[in-house]
Amino acid sequence: MPTLYDRGQKGRRALALPELTQPEEDLLRHIPEAMRRKSPPRLPEVSQPELVRHYTALSRLNYGVDTGFYPLGSCTMKYNPKLHEDLARLPGFTQLHPLLPEEEVQGALAVLWELSEYLKGIAGLPGVSLQPAAGAHGELTGMFLIKRYFEDRGELPRRHKILLPDSAHGTNPASAAMAGFRVVALPSDRRGLVDLEALKRNLDEEVAGIMLTVPNTLGLFEEDILEITRLVHEAGGLCYFDGANLNAFLGRARPGDMGADIFHFNLHKTFSTPHGGGGPGAGPIAVSAPLLPYLPVPEIVKEGETFRLNYDKPKTIGRVHPYFGNFLVMVRALAYILTLGDAGMREVSAAAVLAANYLRVRLKGTYKLPYDRLCKHEFVLSGEGLAEGIRTLDIAKRLIDYGFHPPTIYFPLIVREALMIEPTETEPKEVLDAFVEAMLKIAEEARTQPELLKGAPQRAPVKRLDEARAARQPVLRYPFPEG
Amino acid sequence: MVPKELRYTKEHEWVRLEDGRARVGITHHAQKSLGDIVYVELPPPGRVAKKGERVATVESVKAVGEVFSPLSGKVVEVNPAVAASPDLINKDPYGQGWLFALEVADAREVEALLSPEAYEELLKGGG
Amino acid sequence: MNPYIPHTERDIEAMLRAVGLPDVEALFSDIPEEVRRRFRPLGLPPRDEIWVSRYIAGLAERSTGRRLIPFLGAGLYDHYVPPLVGHILARSEFYTAYTPYQAEISQGTLTWMFEFQTMVCELTGLEVANASMYDGATALSEAVYMARRATGGSTVLVPKSLHPHVREVLATYAWAAGLRLVDVPYDEAGQIQLGEIPADTCALIVQEPNFFGVIEDLSGLKERLGKAFLIVYVNPIALGVLEPPGKFGADVVVGEGQVLGLPLSFGGPLLGLFATRMEHLRRMPGRISGRTVDAEGKEGYVMALQTREQHIRREEATSNICTNSALCALAATVYLGALGPEGLRRIALLSMERAHALAARVFALPGFRPAFRGPFLYEFAVACADAQASVERLRRHGIAVAGPALLRKCGVDNAFLVAVTEKRTPEELELFVRALAGKE
Structure with a gap:
């Protein structure tokens, strides 16, 4: 397949841009000689029809959910409703700068706040952060929260181990390791579930927590989930739930009721936002009460009918995203939740x-x-x-x-x-x-x-x-x- | 595909003993289960490795094989040919596909290596 | 009810019969009864499409800030996004596809990734780029992690002139990894003043242009750093006129790619750029497309060097990143393809032309002076007696700028930040000057 570099001719243009009103040299004088670009970047030079035909041709080499059945395990490639695409392109969302004063962005803050409330309800957990930009980013944020929690309690560096079933997604061990934890693999038993005996053997004062995927990556529900989370909590650890598989129990069960301390959502899986050929997605997290003080800032709060950003959280882990997370993905997810309702x-x-x-x-x-x-x-x-x-x-x-x-x-x-x-x-x-x-x-x-x-x-x-x-x-x- | 003149480890490495030195590679079984080998990372010559320590990495497209030092000792030679053409490991695992040579520090460790017969047993056991 | 489920009553019965279960509820018998009993619904009724459409559009309308003229930049900029970008992104073969694991039916994605990587290399002057990271801030944090792995050092030199939110994200990542952030001060020009370099330094970060809009001179920095990384955080539009950091020995260039054809979007999704030298390829995070051939010798593309990634290397992966900002990277590819080398340069110069015209007029007003003497491209900091009052006055005239609170985080008192892109008209510049001067 030719690339865009193989098309076009030197000097071709795809856009009519405004002309400069003064000579280039006069403008370039504002740039110190050492920093002035000596030779232009080699970019394609094509006409607009060539460009559009090239990408149309490329698109036809792809297979998407709109092309056909996409039974890609763990990825939840469900249909992406078209209404949401239009809603996410509304100028009232796309043209909004995130550094505008709070009172100028009340509609956008309303989207964030409403979605947070629904996600809390779906998770059965009292706190949410929408900042993580993807599932793995949610995992990492969760690991940071666990670390801060134990740091605050004076249990670091002792609690440095994260237990992980051998069936876990690769992002889980990678996220735990990035946050500086040591990964301890737990074998699965003959049922394909967490081996309770192995879990008990590994639970000690060095364990910071466990990362579970519910249901697990074999598609099996951890029948002993309550026992597992009880044991981990008794040992002083926290329970992280990877939410990639929420589609399995949406509207029927809540991670908070299973003993989860942190649960991440993949809005691009369960909540029908498109995957974009590899992103952007969004990986909001919900957390249990003991972790609330550590959530990223800012927090979106509602006072009367007004939304406000709260930065006053002395124990926060800080930001994990420069702004509020993948906002346009959240618009789509909110539309999906509203359309579906509980039923x-x-x-x-x-x-x-x-x-x-x-x-x-x-x-x-x-x-x-x-x-x-x-x-x-x-x-x-x-x-x-x-x-x-x-x-x-x-x-x-x-x-x-x-x-x-x-x-x-x-x-x-x-x-x-x-x-x-x-x-x-x-x-x-x-x-x-x-x-x-x-x-x-x-x-x-x-x-x-x-x-x-x-x-x-x-x-x-x-x-x-x-x-x-x-x-x-x-x-x-x-x-x-x-x- | 288990040459009689070599010794082996449970991690599917082979060792050729040559007066005080040990030449090391991965076995035919190991290269086969990895598939097309595309990249090799070798230890710097002069590195002193303990037995069981990770000293090299052999990668295929979708898998990573760690190579553990079968014996304690100093790395005295590495095979530049496999770094340039990693497929030598697939083509000739016991010959041109060797990885590195060690100066054996403790001769007693040699005794603990598997014999060809023991390694064959291990393979039969699915290990 | 759920409009996206096609199963009829008959379908459901037939499938249940095949599975051998009496009803749908039986499918959930493996969830402990106690858990199911504790479940509480949200109390949300299902809604029709017209209702949802109106409701969400109502929220979109509610933000008054959209009507302000954006002289507000501070990391994200209101550049012109040609409609052709949106049209290509709307092709559902692109946006409804997953990560291109099955290369043979993902050549569209893999080809544009390859184009994107090439373009990022060309802009930055480096040898290899990924496609892509979430945003500039996390790309920078990952670059710092990479620098630590490569050098073993644990001190990071961070200019006070780095975007404060980017710095806050970096601070979170650095804390978790036990890295020490050491401030690098700036001088009167607003440029970094690099003092002594601590022995265990793994990286120096330089933002180009920096948060104040000032152009940093990268000459000689790498030579002073030795094996420690020079990490440059760029605005890629600026690279249309600025010398690429690769020329100055930068080890990693990261940046915020929003300016390359993406709307402001209330700050997300964004696009993290990441490029490095070939020698660091195997330490690099993120997806990379590589050229190869098929069984008949025809050229094609696959995801290359996956053994770096989490799905294979797990806890030893270079990063945990999986889902990234792919579709935003496609937008950037189309945008740069549409601009070409001349167009990119033009966008930078047009923005400069307008910014410098505005700056000249603002600084001619009594009471307003440049906060820094250093050279700038299309964003500049204005110092005055009461910056907050000036910002409020501008807002009353329908103009948004970056207020003094952000600059205060960088140690700059009583100043605000003005960005001018090619979209700003002479009339808007005029309005700006009049508003600032207090003329109604």
Whole structure:
């Protein structure tokens, strides 16, 4: 695929810009000689139609939720309502500078405050910060809060360990380590859940907390959740809940009622804001009462009908975002919550969990299902043993030929050749059935025509790409012709 | 694919003993489970490593293999060829794909290394 | 009720039958009964699309600040965003896609990432860039973490002229990592005065132009730092006319990319830029697209060097970052593609032209003088007897500037900050001068 650098001609323009009213040299004199740019950056030079056609062509090489079924486990690729896109483009939001005085931005503060209140209610926890810009940023903020909490209580550096189930998302250990904690892995038991005995063995005075994903990355609900959080609290630790999988129990259960001290939301998963090809998302956190004093500043407070920013929090961890977080993402999430109401949210979890279980039972006879029990919004198959020499990667690439986005593969790490499938609530049954048919057909092909899998994808813009070459001889920017 | 003249570790490293020195690499099994190796990080020559200490990293596209020093000693030589062409480890794990050589500090540690037979047993056990 | 769920009663029955459960509630039997019993709803009824649309639009209307003329910058700037950027971002193949894990059906995203990386390298004068970080402040914090890993030092030299909010974010990250922040003062010109460099310094940060709008001279800094990192926090529009920091030996360049085709958006989403030298590639956080070939030798792109990232290296990853500001980076790519080298330079110069014209008139008024003597591009600090009163007077005339509270955080008393972009008209400049002079 040509890049924009391969298009256009020197001197072409895409925009009509105002002219300068004085010679460039006169303006450039304001810049000290040493700091004046000597040669311009090499940027493409294209006409507007060329530019638009280039990106239109690029867009057609992509697969989005609007293209088709996207059962990417752990990512909750549900439909992104179009109304929200328009609302997030309202000039009353987009043209607002975050450093304007409070009284000039009451509408925006109302959005933040309302969303905070709803998120508190959904989490069943008394405090919220909207600043984290993504799930992993929410995790990091949560780790910072845990650190501050123990610092304030004089329990640092003793409490320096974070317990993590071996099924955790990679962001969890990375976030804990970034905040300076040592990660201790907890094995899963035969049910695929936290091994209570292992937990007890590891709970000591050095434990700052545990990071749990509920339901876990196998799509299984931690049935012992109350016991787990009780044990951790008894040992003086705090409980962090990764909220990536909230779609599984939205409108039915609250992390606060399970013993969570910190819970992060992924607005770009559960609350239908688009993922943008890798962001921006938003990762607000909700916290329990003991952590309230440490939340980031500013806090949005309501006094009568007026919203105000409160910076008076002497024990705060400080800012984790230069302003208020990913505001336009929050506008979309607020619209979603208002549209659904309680009943609609309850339907989300019902439909998401039903769809996942439906796919699970229909696929389990053909594919290995290492943990065969009621799942929540997702489940994990193994591509192992389908046929000699066939790997999960081959199955995934063959699904592309059938017009589907592949599931998450090779995660969680505790299942070999994992295929992690999350249908979400927004797919019609016909689509789920078509996906099942494709998966069954692929299993048959694996035995009868393995070359179809090994050579897949055939119906994509490119054939299978050589990732080893990209790593051995990295080409990470446009190779300009010499001279 | 377990040469008889070498010794092994549970972490899938091989050791070739050459009068007072130990040449180290990763086994055929290890390179196979990593897949196409794309990057190798070697210890600086002169570094003194303890047995079991992490001294090198071997990366494929989607996995990272840590190499632990099978013996205590000083790194006296590293293989510049694998740094430039990491795929040598895939092509010839016991030959051109060697990683580094140590000056053995404690000969008794050699006794604790696995024999080819013991390593084969380990592989059969799925380990 | 939920308009986004397509399942009919019949569908639900058929699926329940296949699963072997009597009703939907049975799907949740694994959640402890006690937890389910404690559940309390929000008390929210479902709403129709027209209601939601009106309600949210009402909130948008409620912020009066939108009607103020923005001479307010202080890190985020009101540059012209060509509508073509929005049109391309609205293509749902871009915005409804996930991270490009499946390269063969993500060539659109991976190609523009590669273009973006190239453009950031060109602007900064460095060799490799990622795509992307959340915002400039967290990009800077990650750069400091990287500097510590590379050098082992734990002292960070931070100018008093760094954006105070950026500094506050950095302070949070630094506290957690046990890093020590040491102030670097500024002189009368508003430029950094680098004193002695402590032995365990891992990085010096320089903002370019700095929070006061003043151009810093980067010459000779890296030479004084030795192995400690020179981290430059940039406004990328300024790099249309300023020498790239890479030329001065910068190890990392980070910056706030909002100015590259993104609206102000009440401060989010933003776009964190991050570029470094090849020697630090494996310590770099964030997603990178790399060029390769497919099974038939055709050129294509994949996510490169993923072994740095959290999903593979877990607690030893270079960062925890996963979701970033991808779509904002696409906006920046389209914006820079539309401007080209001449256009980018023009935007910087147009802003300068207007800013310097305004500054000349403001400083000709009695009682107003430049807070700093140093050279500036398109933002400048105005000192006067009662800055708050001046700011209020401007606001009564429908003009917004950055008030004295922010500058006070940097140790500057009684001053306010004025930014002028290419969007400001001669009439607006005139209004500004008249308002400030107290003429009604």
